[in-house]
Amino acid sequence: MPPEPVRPPVAFITGAAGGIGRALIDRLRAEHWRIYASDRALADIPCAAADFHAANLDVTDEAAIEAAVAGCVAVFGGIDHVIHLAGEVGRGPIDAVSRAEWQRLLDVNLTSAFLLARAVRAPLRASHGSLTLISSTNGRNGGSTLSGPAYAVAKAGLLNLVRYLAKEWAADRVRVNAVAPGPVDTPMMARLSDDVRARIAAAVPLGRLGEAREVAAAICYLIGRDAAWITGTVLNVSGGGVLD
Secondary structure, three states, X not given: OOOOOOOOOEEEEEOOOOHHHHHHHHHHHHOOOEEEEEEOOOOOOOOOEOOEEEEEOOOOOHHHHHHHHHHHHHHHOOOOEEEEOOOOOOOOOHHHOOHHHHHHHHHHHHHHHHHHHHHHHHHHHHXXXXXXXXXXXXXXXXXXXXXXXXXXXXXXXXXXXXXXXXXXXXXXXXEEEEEEEOOEOOHHHHHOOXXXXXXXXXXXXXXXXXXXXXXXXXXHHHHOHHHOOOOOOEEEEOOOOOOO
């Protein structure tokens, strides 16, 4: 009998409506992946198709995460790779941040990853897949008042969550990695004035903001076959803003 046809891999993506999410979806669809895209607002995300499903998701809602993961398994039969892009910046200084805002940003940026990891453990164990979290240079260099203390702390926490999960899940052949971008020219940067954006770009050693497609390419490397022996790694995509 002829061998079973190889089915395209399945990617479960949070934060899919953001700049990096859209760039990642474009790249994966071009490579014929099957995609389950989720975000809080998906009004203008690409239309549903046999290889694409979109769903609204609040990543701070544990029941909603579990339902979305179950939905992906129901639609595509499993999950091969999970990419957690959902996040939100804050602003400082610390004495201007309320306890409620601090907790909200930790929930969105860090606790969401914990909840998602618990929900996707079983399908990733079945597929020997991968989980990729999105940190930031803010999580490596202490951040600034532009994004605030909670964002910096949460993004730092993601790095050790990656290291922890990489060790815990290695026996199941599930890889866990992170990408830590520097300032990227996405709609998230639109909150800043042109002058501030110019100063941020000038401070990057390579002299410009990153592009969403460049971060998407780094993610694609980590979830691809060429990274099959990589786990517990933080991929620095910062134009030299952080030097490893």
